[in-house]
Amino acid sequence: MKRRLLEKVTEGALLTAALVSVIAVAFITIFIFQSGLPLFRKVSLGEFLFSTNWAPTAKEPHYGIFSFIVGSFYVTGIALAIAVPVGLAAGIYLAELADRRTSRILRSAVELLASIPSVIYGLFGIAFLAPLVRNTLGGSGYSLISAALVLSIMTLPTIINVTEVTLRSVPRDLKEGSLALGATHWQTIIRVLLPAGRSGIITGVILGMGRAIGETMAVLMVGGNAAIMPKGLTGMVRTLTMNIITDMSYATGDHLTSLFATGIVLFVFILLLNISVQLFLKRSMAGAGRSANV
Amino acid sequence: MKKIIALGFALVVAASAFAQLSGNYTWGGSTTVGPIAEQALGQFQKDNPRIKASYELTGSGAGVKSLLAGQYSLAGSSAELSDDQIAQGAVATPIAMDGITIVVNQDIKVANISRANLAKVFHGDIASWKDLGGPDIRMVVVNRDEASGTYSSFYDIFMKSAYADKATAYTRNALVTKENGEVAAKVASTPGAIGYVGMGFAEEVLKAGGRELMIDGIAPTVANVIAKKYPGSRYLYIVTKGKPAAGSAEKAFIDFLLSPKGQAIVKSTDFIPLPKN
Numbered sequence: 001m002k003r004r005l006l007e008k009v010t011e012g013a014l015l016t017a018a019l020v021s022v023i024a025v026a027f028i029t030i031f032i033f034q035s036g037l038p039l040f041r042k043v044s045l046g047e048f049l050f051s052t053n054w055a056p057t058a059k060e061p062h063y064g065i066f067s068f069i070v071g072s073f074y075v076t077g078i079a080l081a082i083a084v085p086v087g088l089a090a091g092i093y094l095a096e097l098a099d100r101r102t103s104r105i106l107r108s109a110v111e112l113l114a115s116i117p118s119v120i121y122g123l124f125g126i127a128f129l130a131p132l133v134r135n136t137l138g139g140s141g142y143s144l145i146s147a148a149l150v151l152s153i154m155t156l157p158t159i160i161n162v163t164e165v166t167l168r169s170v171p172r173d174l175k176e177g178s179l180a181l182g183a184t185h186w187q188t189i190i191r192v193l194l195p196a197g198r199s200g201i202i203t204g205v206i207l208g209m210g211r212a213i214g215e216t217m218a219v220l221m222v223g224g225n226a227a228i229m230p231k232g233l234t235g236m237v238r239t240l241t242m243n244i245i246t247d248m249s250y251a252t253g254d255h256l257t258s259l260f261a262t263g264i265v266l267f268v269f270i271l272l273l274n275i276s277v278q279l280f281l282k283r284s285m286a287g288a289g290r291s292a293n294v
Numbered sequence: 295m296k297k298i299i300a301l302g303f304a305l306v307v308a309a310s311a312f313a314q315l316s317g318n319y320t321w322g323g324s325t326t327v328g329p330i331a332e333q334a335l336g337q338f339q340k341d342n343p344r345i346k347a348s349y350e351l352t353g354s355g356a357g358v359k360s361l362l363a364g365q366y367s368l369a370g371s372s373a374e375l376s377d378d379q380i381a382q383g384a385v386a387t388p389i390a391m392d393g394i395t396i397v398v399n400q401d402i403k404v405a406n407i408s409r410a411n412l413a414k415v416f417h418g419d420i421a422s423w424k425d426l427g428g429p430d431i432r433m434v435v436v437n438r439d440e441a442s443g444t445y446s447s448f449y450d451i452f453m454k455s456a457y458a459d460k461a462t463a464y465t466r467n468a469l470v471t472k473e474n475g476e477v478a479a480k481v482a483s484t485p486g487a488i489g490y491v492g493m494g495f496a497e498e499v500l501k502a503g504g505r506e507l508m509i510d511g512i513a514p515t516v517a518n519v520i521a522k523k524y525p526g527s528r529y530l531y532i533v534t535k536g537k538p539a540a541g542s543a544e545k546a547f548i549d550f551l552l553s554p555k556g557q558a559i560v561k562s563t564d565f566i567p568l569p570k571n
Contacts, residue, residue: 057440058461131483140434140484142469225439225470236469246470249356250441 036260056255063258067229072239079151091163114157122221139234142224155208162204166197199284216241322350323357326492327370329563354443372443386531391566393519394526395496400503404428418465435468436489494564
């Protein structure tokens, strides 16, 4: 009897712990929507999303975040365009080509990269990337491309790690079968291992995308933060997260509400990303099941 | 008899303990006031070992907002209080003088700028330093975020007469930075850059080889600021909600700042002590 009770209590405690994160997500969702939605009584959703006029403290205030949405997508897109090929290559090298010692050293370097606080990345951006961009591409150096470069370095660890783990978990028989059929190691990697690990790798890329779109501090330090539509790679950029943090400390009234509404937009983007990962995984799992049956 | 002496002694101890200030305080606001507040707090906490206080660099606007919302019991501000803030009970005590200093990158060999041109620069009407008699380098305007008191005072002093609406006065094509220190760092490191900082931060730009500009031929010297000849002259304030109460840590801190010791700290951080009388 006593043992049963103990078991029940333990189970309850574990369940509560599991529920904490669910409750936290629920509360955050409710809070953000409750604080942000009232904006749309004053500003139409269309104007908020598609106007580039951000003048929250003007006599006749305007709340248009289109340039920040575009900024977020540009920065994230370019960051991934750089990070994905590099990350894939590094992941393949770690999983397949590097000898034990090398891969151990490289792996700890990647782990270190993942644990560096974003403000340090920002300082690195100010001290190194901004002058580099200024001297090679022109402009002030505080630009879209600087922000994207910083983000690409920050998302590398995620992509490398996931790629490596995925490739390592591909069943040995696939690799051995391919080699036995006379394929070279490189052909095996490209034609067998990568396709087999596709779903894992894409999940890694999307996780990296989530990190990039939500990153604040590092891009704030190198992006320039001007509330304008980015003009080319060397133009200044303000992303959704930068917009929130720049104004949060002093905003009041509708202005404050508009920042929460900006948060809703960011939240919805991240949610869509996550849902697409889930759907994708489900589909590719189903696909894998089918091909196994054949 | 012994008992009475012991009791008396205990009373004295209790009374002195009561008089000694104690507690934990979070204060904050203006980043211009930051260096003064941080140095002063160091000494103030040594003098009052039971007080633990910190000063957060959030900007004047954010500081006064937090003060009025009850999160701070004392805020630093580099801008005069607005009528709205005064109506909500904010009281400002001047603690130092400052001259908003125009700083430029080292590659700009220009010594002087007119008030009219200064307003044009920050409105975004001047694209190249050539238009101001300098080299043909693209101008990079470094601005502050709207929480900044220096942003407000700069507007009030230099831009209000030309551009009546504050929200559209400044160009949008400018780097937006969150601290005086960040302006100094970015102006010092970016070719063609121009920005404005509290005079205590100009040193950082000068050390990196940058320059400070005269405005209409008047340099931001201590004498010019005190005489209010320099157009960027202004006061720095400590703001409390209501008059600082006697016996409170806030009152003690303000008194310390106004004391010769506190004013010496103002001077050591490259700001200007309040003129006597």
